[in-house]
Amino acid sequence: MTSTQRIESSNHLLKGYVSPGSPMHLFLRKYEKLQFDRESEESFQEKRTTLSGVPLRLNIPIERHASKIYTRSMFEQFSEALYKSFAHQVDVIEHRKVYKVTHLDAAAREKWSKIVFIVNVDDEARFFDCECGTFEHSGMVCCHSLKVMIEFRLAKIPDKHVVKRWTRDARDILLDHLVRYQKDRGSPASDTFRHSQMWIRALECVRLSDINVKCYDVFMAMMKEVYATLLPLSHDKDGMGLEERDGVAKMASGTACSDTVEHVKALVEDWRSIILFRHCSC
Numbered sequence: 001m002t003s004t005q006r007i008e009s010s011n012h013l014l015k016g017y018v019s020p021g022s023p024m025h026l027f028l029r030k031y032e033k034l035q036f037d038r039e040s041e042e043s044f045q046e047k048r049t050t051l052s053g054v055p056l057r058l059n060i061p062i063e064r065h066a067s068k069i070y071t072r073s074m075f076e077q078f079s080e081a082l083y084k085s086f087a088h089q090v091d092v093i094e095h096r097k098v099y100k101v102t103h104l105d106a107a108a109r110e111k112w113s114k115i116v117f118i119v120n121v122d123d124e125a126r127f128f129d130c131e132c133g134t135f136e137h138s139g140m141v142c143c144h145s146l147k148v149m150i151e152f153r154l155a156k157i158p159d160k161h162v163v164k165r166w167t168r169d170a171r172d173i174l175l176d177h178l179v180r181y182q183k184d185r186g187s188p189a190s191d192t193f194r195h196s197q198m199w200i201r202a203l204e205c206v207r208l209s210d211i212n213v214k215c216y217d218v219f220m221a222m223m224k225e226v227y228a229t230l231l232p233l234s235h236d237k238d239g240m241g242l243e244e245r246d247g248v249a250k251m252a253s254g255t256a257c258s259d260t261v262e263h264v265k266a267l268v269e270d271w272r273s274i275i276l277f278r279h280c281s282c
């Protein structure tokens with residue numbers, strides 16, 4: 001997206017919330033509302049899950065596990081698959097390896113509708129490969145595999161079937177060069193006092209900057225300056241940095257930094273478009 005497109009896009013979006021002639025204090029109030037409204041569906045589902053919990057249909061172990069890991073929206077999809085699974089029967093073709101799952105009401109199904117599915121199970125029952133391909137397509141376990149999992153009396157959905165994007169920890173997904181900071185990667189053994197101090201301070205700043213639009217704007221503007229200041233200084237490495245210690249020192253190479261640079265550029269473009277809109281008289 002070009003800068004002009006970004007500005008036009010921001011203008012179009014903002015015009016739905018506040019008239020161009022509005023004073024600044026009204027603009028800020030409306031802008032906060034816009035930000036709230038524009039929060040992603042994932043964020044909405046995350047809050048919805050936290051606030052209202054999720055209803056269990058069968059209260060069996062695997063359903064309880066799903067209710068703990070999925071966002072509400074994805075749990076509803078899981079519940080639907082679980083419900084459908086009970087409309088199928090399972091036949092063993094090869095014990096603990098290959099199963100045939102057949103729809104119980106085959107006669108009532110459309111002629112073109114497939115009613116028999118083969119599910120292959122790996123050696124340790126960690127992955128259930130159904131020929132319907134639903135999991136590969138959507139990231140949600142299908143009713144056929146689920147039926148076999150229940151046959152196996154699994155209390156939990158196998159890890160390989162839990163796509164992180166659909167879980168409550170989805171926000172913990174980071175860019176490749178930042179993945180070491182992901183929650184489930186744990187704290188590196190080579191962590192230092194220097195690193196810990198910066199990490200805590202940075203999180204404190206993020207917490208404060210998330211309180212209102214003014215804090216957010218100040219944070220983004222200052223971070224832009226901090227980044228620009230640090231970038232040239234960071235070329236002189238002392239070997240004590242976390243990346244060097246982990247043997248994954250890629251940040252110094254242009255390619256490894258490109259994601260960060262592009263990300264910052266995009267943020268700056270967004271920031272500029274907002275500023276331009278505030279001074280726009282159209």
Ligand SMILES: [Zn+2]
Nearest residue numbers: 130132142144
């Ligand atoms: Zn299937």
